[in-house]
Amino acid sequence: MTTDDFGNAGFSRRRALATGAAGLALAASSFRINILKAQEGPIRIGFPCPLTGPYGAEAQNQVMAAQLAVQEFNDAGGLNGRKAELLPRDDKLNPGEAATRTLELIENDKVNFIVGSLSASVQLAINNITKERKVIFNSISQSDAINEASDFSRYTFHEAMNPHMTAGAVGRYAFSKLGKKVVYLLADYAYGYEMARGFQRAGKDLGAETLAEIKHPLGTTDFSTLLPRIQAMRPDILCIINFGRDQQISVKQATDFGLKRNTKIIVPVMLYTARVAGGAQAFDGVVGGTSYYWGLEDKVASAKKFNDAFRKMHRGAIPTDYGAMGYGGVRTLLEAAKMAGTTDTEKVVDAMEALKYDYYKGPQYYRKCDHQSVQSVFILQSKSKDMKTPEDVFDIVHTEEPSESVLRSCAELGHKA
Incomplete structure (x- = not known):
């Protein structure tokens, strides 16, 4: 032995x-x-968004549109036979909840990619998790910070517009046509601050004057104490910077108070869901920006194709602005995976950076330095008559074409050349 x-x-x-x-x-x-x-195995896409709460209607449409992108990918054969599946999770419009759900999606559900969010602060919480774990995150909510070097990573993409480009487009239109003296009524969180900054930056070159910035908490239901103060300043423009139900309530109460008699109301993001819920009279004449409106189908072939597919899948319903971004956010990742021939993260990132696409609104591409989707901004005006269908609620009064010139420069964002 x-x-x-x-x-x-x-x-x-x-x-x-x-x-x-x-x-x-x-x-x-x-x-x-x-x-x-x-x-x-299946290509798994985690989709955290606020399915409950004040932004629930927008989030539900995001999920519906994302499901369409997955179905189209699967119907076309997937990636060499691999099909995709969507895993929606309710982030409850809370950064901590979003971080928890995202971590679960990555560690428990083994997702390949993350798409979603509907809040500036929530998307940053998601991004903190994904960039640490080198998982691609395509955000479909507006944020300026997510493009900045301090928050950005190689794995961060931004299908949504950002406040600088959105507010800038609306401001350039409004301050050149509707007046110069402006009061800002804004939600007291990142979305409000970033949009106000975008308006004021655009207004600086056009001679716009800020009379006041009035902040309100998220979820405010009574603006009556603020409206007399606004009226007393006699602004040419009241810029209401909030979202979802807050937008619906504030615009209606401003209209009921009679502010429209001498003041034009504008908003950075004109929400289809808020307009439908608020009613034609309340929103009549209000001007705002959007990344997407279904009425584009009269002029943009990809919008017509997207709308028809959405209607077919969802019993005649139409996609909303944020819904369309849900579609684009998922489809770009799946198409990039096809281009790469794999779900390998690094190869898909390279494919995303090379992507030139027109899936639902006209030409788009991701800028190399910050992965911001360069795209058109549409300026809408709400109407209360001459509507061909109940969904025909806006006129597109101007289009700002895709251009990197309307974005903050890479150097300003902190990215090295």
Whole structure:
């Protein structure tokens, strides 16, 4: 009987090395099998968004549109036969909840990609998780910060417009046509601050004057104490910077108070859902920007194709502005995976950076330095008559074409050349 170096009888050093080598080979083989299985399994897309709460209507439409992108990908054969699946999760419009759901999607559900969010602060919380774990996140909510070097990563993409480009487009239109003296009524969080900054920056070159900035908490239901103060300043323009139900309520109450008699109301993002809920009279004449309106189908072929597919899948419903971004955010990732021929993260990032696409609104591409989607901004005016259908609620009065010139420069965002 032999004795090994540790005094164990009957187990030689040579046997130990042979056994260890066999174990390593088995482990390596198991690892390769797991990788192959992951490459052969479904392409899983995590989709955190606020399915409950004040932005619920917009979030539900995001999910509906994202489901369409997944269905079209699967119907076309997927990625070499691999199908995709969408995993929506309710982030409850809360950064902490969003971070938890995102972590679960990555670690428990083993998602390949993350798309979603509907709040500036929530998307930053999601992005913090995804960039640490090197998972691609395509944000479909407006934010300026997510493009800045301090928050950005190679794995961060931004399908949504950002406040600088949105407010800038609306401001350039409004301050050149509707007046110069402006009061800002804004929601007291990142969305409000960033949009106000975008308006004021655009207004600086056009001679716009800020009379006041009045902030209100998220979820405000009574603006009556603020409206007399606004009226007393006699602004040419009241710029209401809020979202979802807040927009619906504030615009209606401003209209009921009679502010429209001497003041034009503008908003940075003109929401289809808020307009429908608020009513034709309340929103009549209000001007705002959007990344998408279904009425584009009269002029843009990709919008017509997208609308028709959405109607077919969802019993005649139409996609909203934020819904369209849900579609674009998912479809770009799936198309990039097809281009790359794999779901390998690094290769998909490279494919996303090279993508030139027109899936639902006209030409788009991701700027290299910050992965911001360069795209058109549409200026809408709400109407209360001459509507061909109940969904025909806006006129597109101006289009600002895609251009990097309307974005903050890469250097300003902190990105090195």
